[in-house]
Amino acid sequence: MRFWRRVRRSRGALPKYPVAVPQQGALPRGMWWRVALFLGFGAMLPVLPALAQTVPSLTMELAAGQAEPEKVSVLLEILFLLTVLSLAPAIALTMTSFTRIIIVFHFLRQAMGTPQVPPNQVLASLAMFMTFVIMMPVGKAVNDQALQPYLNEEIGFDEALDVAQQPIREFLFKHTREKDLSIFYSITKMERPQTKEDVPTIMLVAAYTISELKTGFTIGFMIYIPFLILDMVVASILLSMGMMMLPPVMISLPFKVLLFILVDGWSLLVGSLVNTFA
Numbered sequence: 001m002r003f004w005r006r007v008r009r010s011r012g013a014l015p016k017y018p019v020a021v022p023q024q025g026a027l028p029r030g031m032w033w034r035v036a037l038f039l040g041f042g043a044m045l046p047v048l049p050a051l052a053q054t055v056p057s058l059t060m061e062l063a064a065g066q067a068e069p070e071k072v073s074v075l076l077e078i079l080f081l082l083t084v085l086s087l088a089p090a091i092a093l094t095m096t097s098f099t100r101i102i103i104v105f106h107f108l109r110q111a112m113g114t115p116q117v118p119p120n121q122v123l124a125s126l127a128m129f130m131t132f133v134i135m136m137p138v139g140k141a142v143n144d145q146a147l148q149p150y151l152n153e154e155i156g157f158d159e160a161l162d163v164a165q166q167p168i169r170e171f172l173f174k175h176t177r178e179k180d181l182s183i184f185y186s187i188t189k190m191e192r193p194q195t196k197e198d199v200p201t202i203m204l205v206a207a208y209t210i211s212e213l214k215t216g217f218t219i220g221f222m223i224y225i226p227f228l229i230l231d232m233v234v235a236s237i238l239l240s241m242g243m244m245m246l247p248p249v250m251i252s253l254p255f256k257v258l259l260f261i262l263v264d265g266w267s268l269l270v271g272s273l274v275n276t277f278a
Helices: 002-009 032-044 048-054 069-086 088-094 098-112 120-134 136-151 157-174 178-188 201-240 248-262 265-276
Strands: none
Touching: 069 088, 088 098, 088 201, 098 120, 098 201, 098 248, 098 265, 120 136, 120 265, 136 157, 157 201, 178 201, 201 248, 201 265, 248 265
16 A cells, blocks of 8 residues: 555656757657658659669560461570579489489598588588589580580470480489389389380489489498497597596597598598499
C-alpha cells in the first residue's frame, strides 16, 4: 500500500533529468536523413528516363510471319547453349576427374590431422588444374572432331552434338563399373543394353559418378593406413611412458608432416592420381 501511495504522489512530479526542448523552426532529431533522402530522390526523378533509355536490353523474338524452322532452330540452339553454361559446374563435377581428385585430397588432409591445411580454395584450385590436364585429350578430340567442323559450317548442330559425345562417352565407359551401371537399369526397369551405344548418356554419367566415389574412397583408405600406423605407434609409446594425459595426435602431427615431406608426398600423390586415369 505504501508503494501505491508513493506512485500517486509522484504522478504529477516533473522528471529529475533534463529534457531537450527543440528550438522554434528546428527539425526534430533524426529527421535530417529523411529530408536529405527525399530531396535526393526528387533530384534523381528527371534523370531516371534518360538512364532507362541508355541501359542495353537483350530480346529474342520472332516477328509475325517469320517463324521459319531455321530461325526457330537458331533460337533453340541459343537457349540450349545458355542452359549448358548454367549447368557447367555440375557437368564439370560429374563428367570429369574432379570428383575423385577432390575426395582423395580431403582424405589426405584428414589423415594427416590438418583439417584446415591446405585450405579448401587451394585444394579445389589444384583439383581443377589437374582436371584440365587429365581431360585435355578428351577436350582436344571434341574440339577437332565436333566444334571446329561445326564452326566452319561443315556439319550441322545435331551431328556435331553426336560427334562430341563420342570421346566423352569413351572416357566415361573406361572408368565406369558395370555393376554401378546395372543399378540404374534395375531402378528404371529398362531393358538391358546390347551394346555401349544403347546406354543413355544421362544414365552413364550417374553410374560414372558412383564409380568415382567408390574409387576415391578406396584411394583415401589406402592413404589413411600409414598415418594410422604412425598414430598407433605414438599412442603406444606415450602409454608405455605413462603420459596418458598427453594427446597422441599432438605428438604424431609433426612426424606425419615429416614423413609426407621425406617421401615427396605431393608429387607422389598427384602422379599416382593422374596415372589412375591413363
